[in-house]
Amino acid sequence: MDTLKALHSFVRAVELGSLSAVARESGTSQPTVSKTMAALERQVGAQLLIRSTTRVQPTEQGRRFYEHARQTLESYAEGVSEARGETEQVRxxxxxxxxxxxxxxxxxxxxxxxxxxxxxxxxxxxxxxxxxxxxxxxxxxxxxxxxxxxxxxxxxxxARSPRYLVASPTWISRQATLGSPADLPLCDYLRFAWLDAGQKLLLSHADGRELNLATRSRYTVNSSLAIRESYCLGAGFGLTPAWLVADLLADGTLQRLLPDWHGPTQxxxxxxxxxxxxxxxxxxxxxxxxxxxxxxxxxxxx
Missing domain, CATH: 3.40.190.10 (Periplasmic binding protein-like II)
Structure with missing residues (x-):
């Protein structure tokens, strides 16, 4: 068995999740790759892959062996490059x-x-x-x-990104007044579901004052892209890192609320x-x- 070739096939099987994909990538057949994996497992003395009709996934031993195999292949490739005088090539x-x-x-x-x-x-x-x-x-x-x-x-x-309070012009037009954090309808606060701070909305003023508001979010979601779209749809307001909405603020799709107040930097x-x-x-x-x-x-x- 060509051990280096077997290690490469094993690493790609873990990464691609399919022996057929490895076969297509290497220009060989799926039975050949399967036999190579079986020979590698016999040599290692442990089951490395769990096979189903459509996919493979590593066992616990396979996950640990994967990292060693990958590092071995990288070290070998770097050694070859060094021997060829190619150590500093970006490839x-x-x-x-x-x-x-x-x-x-x-x-x-x-x-x-x-x-x-x-x-x-x-x-x-x-x-x-x-x-x-x-x-x-x-x-x-x-x-x-x-x-x-x-x-x-x-x-x-x-880098760092400041956090701003933002909402759409449509949502803002429905509010009677928004002169201070006390005017924010906290049930309309759109929140990332896994946020460490939970239902707390921490705000800081330009003059150094701080507030920690208890929100009553009706809508939480575990996708920043979904929250971004929800702002645009006028579903509520939120405290968001500037990188997520910079383009929408620039074209007027969203607007900042209470610009003297901001959240913790990300x-x-x-x-x-x-x-x-x-x-x-x-x-x-x-x-x-x-x-x-x-x-x-x-x-x-x-």
Whole structure:
């Protein structure tokens, strides 16, 4: 058995979730890939994959073995590159994790620009609002917004985004008066369902005053994109990071409420494994995002 080839097939099987997909990618047959996986499991002495009629997924041992296999393949590729004098070439595959809304509205375009700059780089962008385990899921780089950052990873702050109270002109026109936070109809507060602060609305004034309002949200949703659309539909108001609505504020679709009041700033950070050496492609993307992300609408440099 060609062990390196088997490791590569196993890694791609975990990432693609299908032996047939691995076969198509490598130009071979599904039975051949299946036999290779069976031989690898015999060599390792453990079941690595759970097979169904349509998909495969790693066992607990398989998830742990995946990270070792992936690092082995990366080390081998870097060793080959070094032997060929190609260590500093920006090439290879990157797996990137990011929140859904940020990925759709902002990061997607940046990554396509990065790929134009570096035609030998392949990118797999995985959008998910949960904090993923980089090692377990084979992620090279994660972009996170707010929250506590894991101690075992390197966290590189990128930018910050102020939080504004916003609503549509239609919703605003239905309100009798909006001169202070006390005038806000708190049952119309649109809230992200997983927000750490729960039903609390923390506001700060330009003069240093702070308020912590108990809201009575009738509508909560676990998608920032859905909240963004709900603002536009006049369903209510919310406290939102500027990057999520910068374009809508610029064209008048949304307006700021009580502009002297704002919420806690949201910080964007890059997370990557605590390894001494990073591939050139990862370093290049980190440098690119450090340069470009703070310049996006709704973000500010730290």
């Amino acid at each position: 290879g595959r990157l797996r990137i994790s990011a929140p859904v809304s940020l990925g759709v509205l902002r990061l997607n375009a940046l990554l396509l620009e990065f790929m134009q700059r570096h035609p030998d780089v392949e990118v797999e962008l995985l959008l998910n609002d949960r904090f993923v385990d980089l090692a377990e899921e084979g992620i090279d780089l994660a972009l996170r917004l707010g929250g506590e950052l894991p101690d075992q990873l390197i966290a590189r702050p990128l 910080e964007a950070s890059l997370l990557y494994p605590s390894r001494r050496f990073l591939p050139a492609r990862t370093r290049a993307l980190i440098d690119f995002l450090i340069e470009r992300l703070p310049r996006l609408p709704g973000f500010e440099a730290l």
